[in-house]
Amino acid sequence: MTEQQPVRIQLALDRMTIQEAIHMAQQVEPYVDWIEVGTSLIKEFGIESVRQIKQAFPDKIIVADIKTFDNAKYEFELCFEAGADVATVMGAAPDATLELCMQTARKYQRQTMIDLLNVSQEKRHHLKQYTDAILCDHVSKDEQEHHGQVAGSSSIQQTTTDTIANNSTPKIAVAGGITLETLPTILQQSPTVVIVGSAITQAHDPAESAQQIRELIHTFFSQSTNTTASI
Numbered sequence: 273m274t275e276q277q278p279v280r281i282q283l284a285l286d287r288m289t290i291q292e293a294i295h296m297a298q299q300v301e302p303y304v305d306w307i308e309v310g311t312s313l314i315k316e317f318g319i320e321s322v323r324q325i326k327q328a329f330p331d332k333i334i335v336a337d338i339k340t341f342d343n344a345k346y347e348f349e350l351c352f353e354a355g356a357d358v359a360t361v362m363g364a365a366p367d368a369t370l371e372l373c374m375q376t377a378r379k380y381q382r383q384t385m386i387d388l389l390n391v392s393q394e395k396r397h398h399l400k401q402y403t404d405a406i407l408c409d410h411v412s413k414d415e416q417e418h419h420g421q422v423a424g425s426s427s428i429q430q431t432t433t434d435t436i437a438n439n440s441t442p443k444i445a446v447a448g449g450i451t452l453e454t455l456p457t458i459l460q461q462s463p464t465v466v467i468v469g470s471a472i473t474q475a476h477d478p479a480e481s482a483q484q485i486r487e488l489i490h491t492f493f494s495q496s497t498n499t500t501a502s503i
């Protein structure tokens with residue numbers, strides 16, 4: 273598929289080996305834009321997981337979901353030297369850490385994604401100063417599995433609506449249990465990136481699932497006047 277998608281689809285690869293991750297991404301490659309080396313891969317196999325996945329997909333945007341909380345320069349340099357185009361930091365991290373992530377990403381001409389997991393509204397507002405970052409509204413795996421929450425909750429709407437209303441420039445990503453059923457609500461919030469893991473990787477036919485997600489996004493935007501800023 274070559275047409276310009278208004279929203280990037282980020283495939284999240286978690287809880288599998290590096291070879292399984294590469295095989296999964298090969299199956300769905302035509303339907304996804306960005307590939308996330310999930311936190312679980314980085315924890316289990318190290319930065320080598322980022323290096324091997326970038327080597328396998330040199331033309332894709334590779335997101336290293338390292339979820340940095342401290343030691344920002346060291347961890348972001350590891351990611352970027354391994355080929356990551358985007359690295360993640362927790363929004364709840366100290367300002368010093370966030371600043372160092374932003375500085376390191378700028379030095380490498382790469383991008384920072386700030387994960388808003390468990391971040392207060394006050395801190396979310398504060399984080400909007402990082403206008404060249406991507407802010408990721410994220411419902412965690414544990415909240416999904418133990419509290420029945422999924423992306424598309426009111427807190428997500430709050431952040432996104434504020435961002436649009438203020439015409440500020442951090443881009444918005446949304447993650448956490450996104451499915452075909454929940455995607456239309458999320459698309460109404462005009463994210464730049466939708467992050468989908470299990471709905472594709474656990475599907476009986478991952479390629480079909482990824483294709484359906486892509487087609488839903490295409491249909492949504494061809495039927496509406498919604499637009500998103502591009503990265």
Ligand SMILES: O=C([C@H](O)CO)[C@H](O)[C@H](O)COP(=O)(O)O
Nearest residue numbers: 284413447448449450468469470
């Ligand atoms: O960041 C993620 C999570 O913390 C690790 O499992 C995932 O990339 C994100 O949640 C997307 O995966 P799904 O929730 O399975 O769609």
